[in-house]
Amino acid sequence: xxxxxxxxxxxxxxxxxxxxxxxxxxxxxxxxxxxxxxxxxxxxxxxxxxxxxxxxxxxxxxxxxxxxxxxxxxxxxxxxxxxxxxxxxxxxxxxxxxxxxxxxxxxxxxxxxxxxxxxxxxxxxxxxxxxxxxxxxxxxxxxxxxxxxxxxxxxxxxxxxxxxxxxxxxxxxxxxxxxxxxxxxxxxxxxxxxxxxxxxxxxxxxxxxxxxxxxxxxxxxxxxxxxxxxxxxxxxxxxxxxxxxxxxxx
Amino acid sequence: xxxxxxxxxxxxxxxxxxxxxxxxxxxxxxxxxxxxxxxxxxxxxxxxxxxxxxxxxxxxxxxxxxxxxxxxxxxxxxxxxxxxxxxxxxxxxxxxxxxxxxxxxxxxxxxxxxxxxxxxxxxxxxxxxxxxxxxxxxxxxxxxxxxxxxxxxxxxxxxxxxxxxxxxxxxxxxxxxxxxxxxxxxxxxxxxxxxxxxxxxxxxxxxxxxxxxxxxxxxxxxxxxxxxxxxxxxxxxxxxxxxxxxxxxxxxxxxxxxxxxxxxxxxxxxxxxxxxxxxxxxxxxxxxxxxxxxxxxxxxxxxxxxxxxxxxxxxxxxxxxxxxxxxxxxxxxxxxxxxxxxxxxxxxxxxxxxxxxxxxxxxxxxxxxxxxxxxxxxxxxxxxxxxxxxxxxxxxxxxxxxxxxxxxxxxxxxxxxxxxxxxxxxxxxxxxxxxxxxxxxxxxxxxxxxxxxxxxxxxxxxxxxxxxxxxxxxxxxxxxxxxxxxxxxxxxxxxxxxxxxxxxxxxxxxxxxxxxxxxxxxxxxxxxxxxxxxxxxxxxxxxxxxxxxxxxxxxxxxxxxxxxxxxxxxxxxxxxxxxxxxxxxxxxxxxxxxxxxxxxxxxxxxxxxxxxxxxxxxxxxxxxxxxxxxxxxxxxxxxxxxxxxx
Numbered sequence: 089x090x091x092x093x094x095x096x097x098x099x100x101x102x103x104x105x106x107x108x109x110x111x112x113x114x115x116x117x118x119x120x121x122x123x124x125x126x127x128x129x130x131x132x133x134x135x136x137x138x139x140x141x142x143x144x145x146x147x148x149x150x151x152x153x154x155x156x157x158x159x160x161x162x163x164x165x166x167x168x169x170x171x172x173x174x175x176x177x178x179x180x181x182x183x184x185x186x187x188x189x190x191x192x193x194x195x196x197x198x199x200x201x202x203x204x205x206x207x208x209x210x211x212x213x214x215x216x217x218x219x220x221x222x223x224x225x226x227x228x229x230x231x232x233x234x235x236x237x238x239x240x241x242x243x244x245x246x247x248x249x250x251x252x253x254x255x256x257x258x259x260x261x262x263x264x265x266x267x268x269x270x271x272x273x274x275x276x277x278x279x280x281x282x283x284x285x286x287x288x289x290x291x292x293x294x295x296x297x298x299x300x301x302x303x304x305x306x307x308x309x310x311x312x313x314x315x316x317x318x319x320x321x322x323x324x325x326x327x328x329x330x331x332x333x334x335x336x337x338x
Numbered sequence: 339x340x341x342x343x344x345x346x347x348x349x350x351x352x353x354x355x356x357x358x359x360x361x362x363x364x365x366x367x368x369x370x371x372x373x374x375x376x377x378x379x380x381x382x383x384x385x386x387x388x389x390x391x392x393x394x395x396x397x398x399x400x401x402x403x404x405x406x407x408x409x410x411x412x413x414x415x416x417x418x419x420x421x422x423x424x425x426x427x428x429x430x431x432x433x434x435x436x437x438x439x440x441x442x443x444x445x446x447x448x449x450x451x452x453x454x455x456x457x458x459x460x461x462x463x464x465x466x467x468x469x470x471x472x473x474x475x476x477x478x479x480x481x482x483x484x485x486x487x488x489x490x491x492x493x494x495x496x497x498x499x500x501x502x503x504x505x506x507x508x509x510x511x512x513x514x515x516x517x518x519x520x521x522x523x524x525x526x527x528x529x530x531x532x533x534x535x536x537x538x539x540x541x542x543x544x545x546x547x548x549x550x551x552x553x554x555x556x557x558x559x560x561x562x563x564x565x566x567x568x569x570x571x572x573x574x575x576x577x578x579x580x581x582x583x584x585x586x587x588x589x590x591x592x593x594x595x596x597x598x599x600x601x602x603x604x605x606x607x608x609x610x611x612x613x614x615x616x617x618x619x620x621x622x623x624x625x626x627x628x629x630x631x632x633x634x635x636x637x638x639x640x641x642x643x644x645x646x647x648x649x650x651x652x653x654x655x656x657x658x659x660x661x662x663x664x665x666x667x668x669x670x671x672x673x674x675x676x677x678x679x680x681x682x683x684x685x686x687x688x689x690x691x692x693x694x695x696x697x698x699x700x701x702x703x704x705x706x707x708x709x710x711x712x713x714x715x716x717x718x719x720x721x722x723x724x725x726x727x728x729x730x731x732x733x734x735x736x737x738x739x740x741x742x743x744x745x746x747x748x749x750x751x752x753x754x755x756x757x758x759x760x761x762x763x764x765x766x767x768x769x770x771x772x773x774x775x776x777x778x779x780x781x782x783x784x785x786x787x788x789x790x791x792x793x794x795x796x797x798x799x800x801x802x803x804x805x806x807x808x809x810x811x812x813x814x815x816x817x818x819x820x821x822x823x824x825x826x827x828x829x830x831x832x833x834x835x836x837x838x839x840x841x842x843x844x845x846x847x848x849x850x851x852x853x854x855x856x857x858x859x860x861x862x863x864x865x866x867x868x869x870x871x872x873x874x875x876x877x878x879x880x881x882x883x884x885x886x887x888x889x890x891x892x893x894x895x896x897x898x899x900x901x902x903x904x905x906x907x908x909x910x911x912x913x914x915x916x917x918x919x920x921x922x923x924x925x926x927x928x929x930x931x932x933x934x935x936x937x938x939x940x941x942x943x944x945x946x947x948x949x950x951x952x953x954x955x956x957x958x959x960x961x962x963x964x965x966x967x968x969x970x971x972x973x974x975x976x977x978x979x980x981x982x983x984x
Contacts, residue, residue: 100895118732119615126617126846133844133890133899141896143405145578147618149726150503151409166729173729198549199896206526209406213518217511218470222390222795225464229425232479242472242497245504249408272470279470 089115089176092184093128095140101196101204107186117177121164122147122154124176142201149173149313152248155255156201157188162252162311170250170313190251192260194298205251207297208265215289216269218279231277244272246314253308253316259300264308266290267324268316274327284331291328342595342954342969345756346450351975352432355454358757358800365803369810370395374558375802376543378530378585380407382502382509382787383770384564386794389512392521394799396806399556400513401528401545403580408510411566411578412770412790415502416623416723417486418494419466419787421459426483430491432456437976439785442488442675443750443778444928444944445978446598448952448971450757451775458796459788463495465795469508473497485628486783488675488983494784499623499722505787509794528554529901530585532825533561533592533766540766541815544825548901551894553829555822557815559806560765562798563589564790567749567771569602571909571916572861573853575746576608576621582905583912586753586772594761595954595967597754597774599912600919603781603929604862605747606679609730610699619745620730622702623723624783627672629707629716630740632679634691634700636660644693651693651701651739662686666939670983677780677929677942678983680744684862685940687743694741703739744862748786750777750929751919754954754969758801759793762954765809767802769793774952779928833893836903841886845902848883852876852906852913860917865933869921873914880910915955915964922966925949946978 090113098105112131115124122144129139145153154171158164163171166178179185187201195203245268253264270287273279279286302321309318347354347361365373373396377388380402388400402410424430435456440447463481467473473495474482483492497504516522527548534542534557542557568583569575590596607622635641636658643649662682664671674682683700686692693699708716713736717724724735731741753761753768755775760767770790777785859872889903926935926942927949935943951968958965 116613116615118612120617120730123615123617127615130844130846133888136890138891139899141898145404145409145580146411146414147579148414148620150414150500151404151411151578153404153409168725169729173726175729175732177732202896205405209408209514209517209524209526212408212511213514215518217515218468219515220465220468220512221393222386222465222512222799223461225461225468228423228463228467228473229480231467233475234479235475235477238472238475241470242474242504245470245472245497245507246500248503249406272472276470276472278468 089117089179089181091115091179091182094184094186095200096188097140097200098197100199105197115176117175119176120147120172121156121158121174121176122172140201141199144172147172150248152250155190155203155250157190157255159186162190162255163313168313168315170248190255192254194260195251195254207299208249208251210297211262211266211290211293212269214293215286218273219282233276237275241272241275244268244316244320247316248314250313252311252313254299256307256311257300258305258307259303261302262294262299263302263321263324264312264316264318266294267320270327271320271323274323283327284334287324287327287331342754342967343756344448344969345758346448347757351449351453354450355457362800362804363807365807365810367395371397373397373806373809374399374814376556376558376561377401377564378543378562379410379564379566379772380510380513381410381412381564381566381770382506382790383772383794384562385410385506385509385513386791387562387564387769387798388522389509389516390795390799391802392516398516398522399525399558400522401525401530403527403529403548405526407513407524407526408507410506411581412506412787413503414578415787416499416621417625418484418496418501418784419462419505420486420493420782420784421463421495421788422456422493423460423463425481426492428491430493434491435459435493438489439776439782440778440976441981442782443780444942444981445778445946445950445973446927446952446971447776447778449973449975454797455776455789455792458792461796462788462791466505466508469511471497471504471508484625485673487624487627487673487679488782494625496625499625499720502787505791509791530565530588531829533588534821534825535592535763536815536819536821539764542817542822544822544829549896551892551897553826555817555826557817559809559812560767560802562767562769563753563772564769564794565772567752568909568912569746569749571852571913572746572856573849574611574616574619574857576605576619579618582908584905584908586768587908587912589753589761589763589766591957592763593957594763594766595754595956596751596915597952597954598751598919599916599955600860600923600930601750601779601928602746602916603676603748603750604680604744606676606683606744607702607742608745608747609727610694610696610741610743620726621745621747622727622740622742624676626702626720626723629719630672630702630704631661631706632663632672632700632702633659633661634686634693638690641691641693641697645695645697660691667983674983675780675782680862681931683744699741699743701739702742704735705739708736748781750774750779750781754952758804759798760801760805765805767798769798779930832904833900836887836889836900836907837892839885839887839889841888843886844888845899845906848879848887849902849906849909851879852909855879856913856916860913860920863931863933864920866921869917872917876910876914876917883907883910918964919953919955922953923949
């Protein structure tokens with residue numbers, strides 16, 4: 089396949105960026121999208137040009153590092169997968185492909201297609217955990233958890249923290265990311281103990297970091313590579329309200 | 339020859355760890371605040387260790403090469419984690435898990451360490467459940483188990499096909515909790531360049547900031563390396579792109595011994611190689627062998643027709659199929675350990691029965707299981723794996739058998755450590771895949787997660803105190819000491835040299851060449867001639883690299899090509915040591931198969947009389963040969979026999 093890549097190039101966070109066109113030729117339809125970029129970068133190195141920087145690691149759809157906005161969609165045109173799992177057979181020979189970084193204020197560009205997502209870490213540090221220490225734990229089977237509940241918690245826990253939900257949202261809201269963690273723990277008996285503080289702390293941190301509000305467009309669910317449901321947002325909203333009311337009663 | 343002291347506690351096997359803990363003098367809480375620990379890597383071992391140290395009160399600095407600790411490659415582990423809970427009531431016990439692990443490792447692991455691993459395995463499951471890890475459950479609400487290779491009991495806990503992800507996110511949440519409290523200083527996008535040694539002890543590191551290129555200095559009372567394995571020396575492997583051997587290699591060159599570098603695990607069920615543009619290989623979880631049956635055509639003409647695209651696998655009738663694992667190993671069938679399954683696949687393909695366009699693939703067939711259990715059950719068990727396969731291969735595994743072939747997956751070798759997980763450099767510890775300790779010559783499935791978390795949650799938090807206990811009078815280190823200057827200058831010199839070569843070949847082109855040498859000669863089948871050739875070829879390639887590599891840009895920027903070049907430079911040395919180790923080990927054991935040493939049926943032929951030892955290599959300088967030390971393995975509690983899965 090022969091393609092034209094229209095790629096966002098930006099030397100660093102403080103410099104202005106721009107689109108630059110790169111032709112690539114003779115790409116196998118079986119190559120992955122990132123392998124296609126590897127081929128481009130090999131050529132750029134040979135031509136003494138600066139290779140395109142992008143985040144990637146596991147290349148099997150689970151680490152959440154890859155983060156390309158392809159033809160106007162996070163992780164490209166296919167549903168339920170990350171950029172690294174997308175293969176070139178999804179594109180047409182001769183096509184022009186537009187490749188951008190995640191665009192959201194809380195995710196500043198580091199270079200080219202790399203962005204800084206440490207805001208997600210900060211949200212987790214604010215409350216995305218169960219406060220147990222290592223050791224002194226009762227037997228794992230001491231608390232039975234209905235399979236249905238465990239399955240819903242697992243659906244939420246499948247989040248890979250890639251940030252596609254934020255990139256997809258016109259408000260750059262992090263609601264789906266935060267809700268997935270809140271909902272996972274709020275459903276499990278182990279997580280219920282701290283549920284009220286957790287949702288307050290995580291939401292406060294999310295707001296502080298400049299993520300936008302949720303206006304129920306569901307773009308996040310549509311673009312989530314792990315197809316995490318917006319029903320977790322509803323669950324988080326109810327957790328948040330219960331928590332607010334409880335704190336007012338005090 | 340130096341005598342290696344593994345510091346194994348005296349007494350009966352089942353009491354060693356208890357005895358050790360009883361004899362330990364913990365550091366008092368007030369003193370813990372005055373002691374700093376550096377943890378490099380935030381996978382299962384690193385994140386769990388960093389969180390646990392901080393909970394105890396130590397000051398911790400944790401580093402990850404990635405943009406977040408949550409992305410460490412532990413996340414990609416699919417199938418599960420072993421523990422000796424015996425919930426299914428099928429006869430499991432700590433002893434049986436210990437026995438299976440030693441046998442699975444082909445009697446090349448240290449008994450005391452493995453027994454301790456089995457012992458703490460149950461605590462890990464408790465810990466993870468308390469953290470909110472959503473393990474699979476049965477309808478009664480209790481935890482579910484499944485089977486893995488090399489075991490006759492079901493002891494594997496799992497969270498769909500994403501067990502590694504869920505366990506890592508558990509450890510990451512524990513780590514984040516401590517970062518939030520200010521007990522752990524977290525540093526993202528940092529790559530370890532050099533280990534700093536002061537008065538013979540590990541006291542700090544030089545890190546490269548991958549955003550600015552700046553070389554940064556960090557000091558501590560002890561350093562823990564939890565940087566994973568070095569499987570990427572093969573270029574194509576199931577490891578992530580950033581997984582590398584540089585941190586442990588730097589430690590090796592500073593005096594830490596390297597244990598069993600040749601012991602590499604080739605995983606039997608990976609998606610076969612497709613083209614020369616390929617950057618990595620994708621694993622299909624071993625759990626698939628619970629329900630999938632492995633076969634190739636019984637007749638060469640059928641295999642040929644399949645390769646030519648004239649015949650489909652579903653058109654081959656039962657009596658023209660060879661379920662070779664079930665045929666050769668009736669007791670374990672499709673659930674033989676990984677090394678055995680990989681070799682058997684290679685044997686069939688080499689003999690001309692392979693399928694796929696290249697002939698380097700075998701079938702993993704779910705038709706029987708789908709008929710027996712229904713598509714829904716199979717989808718619930720393996721849905722995400724089937725989806726992953728379909729995305730990559732563009733074939734539907736519910737309708738046509740998967741094609742699989744062995745690929746490099748894990749390295750049992752790593753820094754040599756004693757019972758306390760301390761290397762031969764005082765104050766330097768190694769945890770998880772970065773050490774050599776528990777898996778002998780072959781690791782069993784679902785045991786890597788177990789070992790990583792055992793090291794981080796339940797072993798290091800005790801053993802590191804035995805070292806730190808006599809460090810309480812040592813004040814915080816300043817980083818302007820001459821040892822830091824020297825380490826930083828040598829790093830800077832290496833970087834400058836790489837940038838100044840301005841040759842004509844890209845870093846990846848060298849990495850691919852190295853990978854091919856390793857795969858051809860230091861891979862699944864090894865022999866004297868091939869290994870000697872590999873050593874020669876690697877030396878030539880290394881020479882070429884340092885004269886003709888092209889690394890664009892400068893240091894003071896985001897420069898992935900420079901990052902890769904630094905890693906490949908280390909792999910070009912490490913690969914040679916792997917070949918040397920494989921050459922000296924004139925026996926076959928586990929994943930190390932020397933073609934000269936096999937039984938008539940083609941099984942690995944061990945030589946217990948001469949090779950029942952851990953090889954521990956010592957670096958002597960660039961112009962000198964590495965020196966081999968031997969830690970003799972005393973099999974005090976297990977009767978060593980020919981490993982049989984028949």
